[in-house]
Each structure stands twice: as structure tokens, then as C-alpha cells.
Amino acid sequence: MDSTVVSTGTEDKTWGGGNNPLRASYGKLMMWFFIVSDALTFSAFLAAYGFSRFKFVNEWPIADEVFTHVPFLHGQELPMIYVAFMTFILIMSSVTMVLAVDAGHHMNKAKVTIYMFLTIIGGIVFVGSQAWEWSTFINGDYGAVQTKAGNILQFGEYVNDEEGEEVFKRIAIEDFAVTVAGDRVAHERNNGIWFTDEAALPPFSVDEIYTGLAANDNILVRTQILNEEGHKTVLSRAESLRQIEENGKLVVKGANLKVNEYGTTLFADMFFFITGFHGFHVTMGIILNIIIFFNVVLGTYERRGSYEMVEKVGLYWHFVDLVWVFVFTFFYLV
Amino acid sequence: MAQEHKLEIFRGLVKFKSNKDKIWGVLIFLSIVTAIEVVLGIYKPDILMEIWMDPFEGGGFFATVGNIILSPIVYMKPLNFIFIVLTIVKAYYITWDFMHVRDETGSLRKMIVWTAVFLISYLVFILLQEGGYVFNAYNGADSLITHDF
Numbered sequence: 001m002d003s004t005v006v007s008t009g010t011e012d013k014t015w016g017g018g019n020n021p022l023r024a025s026y027g028k029l030m031m032w033f034f035i036v037s038d039a040l041t042f043s044a045f046l047a048a049y050g051f052s053r054f055k056f057v058n059e060w061p062i063a064d065e066v067f068t069h070v071p072f073l074h075g076q077e078l079p080m081i082y083v084a085f086m087t088f089i090l091i092m093s094s095v096t097m098v099l100a101v102d103a104g105h106h107m108n109k110a111k112v113t114i115y116m117f118l119t120i121i122g123g124i125v126f127v128g129s130q131a132w133e134w135s136t137f138i139n140g141d142y143g144a145v146q147t148k149a150g151n152i153l154q155f156g157e158y159v160n161d162e163e164g165e166e167v168f169k170r171i172a173i174e175d176f177a178v179t180v181a182g183d184r185v186a187h188e189r190n191n192g193i194w195f196t197d198e199a200a201l202p203p204f205s206v207d208e209i210y211t212g213l214a215a216n217d218n219i220l221v222r223t224q225i226l227n228e229e230g231h232k233t234v235l236s237r238a239e240s241l242r243q244i245e246e247n248g249k250l251v252v253k254g255a256n257l258k259v260n261e262y263g264t265t266l267f268a269d270m271f272f273f274i275t276g277f278h279g280f281h282v283t284m285g286i287i288l289n290i291i292i293f294f295n296v297v298l299g300t301y302e303r304r305g306s307y308e309m310v311e312k313v314g315l316y317w318h319f320v321d322l323v324w325v326f327v328f329t330f331f332y333l334v
Numbered sequence: 335m336a337q338e339h340k341l342e343i344f345r346g347l348v349k350f351k352s353n354k355d356k357i358w359g360v361l362i363f364l365s366i367v368t369a370i371e372v373v374l375g376i377y378k379p380d381i382l383m384e385i386w387m388d389p390f391e392g393g394g395f396f397a398t399v400g401n402i403i404l405s406p407i408v409y410m411k412p413l414n415f416i417f418i419v420l421t422i423v424k425a426y427y428i429t430w431d432f433m434h435v436r437d438e439t440g441s442l443r444k445m446i447v448w449t450a451v452f453l454i455s456y457l458v459f460i461l462l463q464e465g466g467y468v469f470n471a472y473n474g475a476d477s478l479i480t481h482d483f
Binding site: 021022023032035036039040044051055056057058064079080087094101147148149150151230311314315318321322325326328329334 | 354357364365368369372374414418425429431432433434439446449460461464466482483
């Protein structure tokens with residue numbers, strides 16, 4: 001046996017191997033390595049968001065004007081409410097996860113099962129909310145005109161609110177645009193070159209917007225430039241007409257990777273990219289949680305004598321929550 | 335499997351009887367912090383919306399160093415500074431109590447935290463500095479680029 005099992009004579013020495021200086025298992029350490037590197041990826045994205053924002057620091061969209069919707073409360077402007085709800089859901093599912101880990105330490109299979117199940121439900125509610133948030137953002141609400149330089153011109157009028165203060169109230173483009181005859185129709189396969197077609201045309205042309213604007217004396221144009229008080233600049237009536245006539249290029253409604261009715265396109269790009277990458281992580285976390293959940297139900301960890309797998313997937317799940325805390329701050333608060 | 339947990343938070347100010355109590359306690363704390371953020375985010379008090387102190391003028395060595403040291407005060411709205419501090423507080427309690435970093439050995443804790451802190455600070459510094467530079471290239475008095483048309 002001496003020829004196959006080599007004894008180095010260093011087993012009891014510090015560098016002899018078999019030592020656990022960090023007192024953590026291999027799997028847990030590897031999960032930590034992954035989390036630290038993933039944290040660097042996410043911080044690179046958020047730092048890139050900061051870069052774009054600093055580049056356009058005096059014209060960045062105001063998040064409170066963009067994310068104002070809450071499901072079932074149509075037409076009301078309630079910034080922050082829904083995203084606060086989403087944050088709470090994710091923190092709550094973090095809590096059920098950590099309770100599952102705690103129950104695992106006590107080898108309590110029934111409780112681990114229940115808490116894992118609740119964690120999965122929380123994750124699904126969060127991803128669903130994010131999908132709703134995306135769809136609202138993509139559909140947009142008021143519409144705007146994009147200029148030749150890619151700037152956004154929005155419409156609205158001055159009205160008095162309940163306290164009698166003069167506020168700028170946004171007006172949707174379909175409420176004042178005048179349909180002009182002889183407008184260009186979308187090129188389809190059946191009425192043009194058969195092998196090409198094009199994407200749907202914008203709902204209105206700039207001409208129609210201009211005609212509508214000229215017909216309504218109360219409507220003013222708002223640029224994306226922030227003034228001293230941090231509000232967007234509202235142009236005078238003459239300047240409004242001039243901007244649309246001379247610089248208006250494209251009518252946009254909603255946001256995608258090319259245009260964004262709320263302001264600079266980079267805002268939409270960053271929003272889709274970062275919340276999308278985070279949502280992808282949450283989705284992966286849900287799938288991992290489901291796998292672990294079934295292993296718990298089947299008694300795999302009961303037989304193994306340790307619920308450490310729950311703890312490892314828990315680390316990942318908390319990390320996803322941690323990232324959301326930062327996304328929440330930098331996209332919705334700051 | 336008897337894992338021992340450190341059960342006190344706030345440097346021993348609050349001590350919980352069991353790990354489960356600690357989890358709920360941390361949840362309450364995180365919820366309060368989030369609620370403060372949301373309320374401040376909705377109401378945006380005017381006093382927190384303007385910068386309290388102007389940066390040092392002149393561009394000399396001490397003015398530059400002073401501006402770098404005081405950058406959260408001279409370049410940032412107090413409200414945003416509060417948000418970032420509260421976020422880091424939340425991040426601390428999520429990692430320390432939910433991810434059990436409090437119970438790990440000191441060397442593992444430092445490995446995780448300092449690696450991330452140093453690299454992220456570096457990254458953020460570089461990118462924000464560069465973003466400010468591009469802003470000046472667009473908007474400076476001698477700028478040759480415009481996107482206002």
C-alpha cells in the first residue's frame with residue numbers, strides 16, 4: 001500500500017493540505033467568488049449608467065415623470081409607489097429564503113419546503129411586475145417629437161392645480177394632432193416591391209403635430225434641458241412653433257432601443273439593459289430555487305444530512321436582492 | 335450542524351434571542367429604511383434639493399484636493415447623498431445578516447468586501463470622471479460640438 005498512498009509527512013503542518021483557513025465549504029466559497037465577480041459586472045453597468053448620465057447631466061429624464069404608473073390605478077400619477085412595492089416583494093422573498101436556510105440548519109424539512117415555495121412565489125411576482133413596468137415604459141403615455149439632433153420635444157399647457165399653483169400639464173399628441181390628408185402610407189409587400197416591407201409608421205407625422213399645435217394656442221413645447229430648479233424648460237409659444245417646424249423630424253411614442261419619448265435614448269437603453277440583466281438574474285434564481293425546492297421535497301438533502309445547497313442558492317438569491325437595492329437607488333431615486 | 339450565529343446588530347445595541355428573531359428584526363429595519371427613501375423620493379424636500387456648499391474656486395492644488403475630499407457635499411445634492419448612504423446601509427445589512435457574512439471568518443469577510451470595494455470605487459471614479467469630461471466637451475464655452483438643433 002505504501003507504493004500507492006503517498007504520505008508526505010506534512011499532514012499536520014499548516015501548508016500540508018486538508019486545512020480550512022476560511023472555515024467555509026468549497027461550494028460556498030465558489031458561490032462567493034461568483035458573486036463577487038458578478039457584483040463587478042453589475043457595478044460596471046451601473047457605472048456606465050453614471051457615465052451616460054454625467055454626459056447628459058443637464059437633460060437626463062426625471063424618473064418621477066417616467067415611472068408614474070401603478071396597475072389598476074389608471075390615469076393617476078403615482079411615482080415611486082409601484083417600484084417601492086417591487087422592492088418590498090424582493091426583500092420579503094429574501095427573508096423567506098433566509099428563513100429556509102435557518103430551517104435547514106435545524107433539519108426541518110417541512111419548513112424548508114414552505115419557505116422555499118414562498119421565495120419562488122415572491123420571485124415570480126417580482127419578475128411579473130418588472131415585465132409590467134417594461135410594457136408600460138415601451139408603450140409610453142404622451143408621445144413626443146424627436147428633433148434632427150435626437151432631442152425630445154414634449155407638449156403640454158399651463159394649468160392651475162388644486163392649490164391654485166400654476167403647473168405644466170402634459171398633453172398627449174393624439175389629443176391635439178390634426179390628421180392631414182395625403183399622408184404617406186406604410187410600405188407593405190402587397191403594394192410595393194414584393195420582397196421588402198417596413199416597420200409600422202409612427203402614429204402621426206410631424207406635419208400633423210405642427211398643424212395641431214398651430215391650431216391650439218394654449219399648447220407649449222417643453223425641451224429636455226433642465227433649468228435651475230431642476231424642471232424641464234418650457235418654450236414660449238413662438239419658439240415652440242419654430243422648434244417643431246424647423247427641427248422636428250420624427251414622432252415618437254413610448255420607448256425602445258432607438259427612441260425614447262421621455263428624453264435621451266441612452267436612458268431607455270440603460271434601463272432595458274440593466275433591469276433586463278437583473279431580471280435575467282432573477283429568472284435564473286427562480287429556476288435554481290425550483291430545482292432546489294424539488295430536491296428538498298424529494299428528501300435529497302434530508303438523506304445527505306445537510307441543507308447546505310439551500311444556503312448556497314440562498315446566497316445567490318440575496319445577491320440578486322442586493323443588486324436591486326442599487327438599481328432602485330440609481331434608476332428611481334437619485 | 336449546530337451553527338452558531340452572532341445575534342447582535344447595531345454594534346451590540348440590539349441583541350436578538352434567536353436567529354429567526356434577528357431575521358425579522360433586520361426585515362423591519364430594511365423596510366423602515368426603504369420607507370424613508372420612498373417618502374423622501376416622493377416629497378423631495380426643497381432644502382435637500384440644493385447644494386449646500388459651492389466648490390472651491392481657483393483650480394489650485396488645495397482647491398482641487400479639497401473638492402475631491404468634499405465631493406459628496408460640493409457636487410451632489412444632499413438628497414442624493416442621503417439616498418446613496420441609505421443604500422449602502424441596506425447593502426450592509428443584506429450581506430451581513432441575510433448572506434451570513436457576520437458569521438464568516440474575518441479573512442473571508444475581508445476577501446469579499448475589500449475586493450469589491452476597491453475595484454468598484456476605481457471603476458466608478460474612472461467612468462464618472464470621464465462622463466464629466468464628455469459633458470464639458472459638449473457644453474463647454476469653447477466646445478466645437480453641439481446637439482442642440
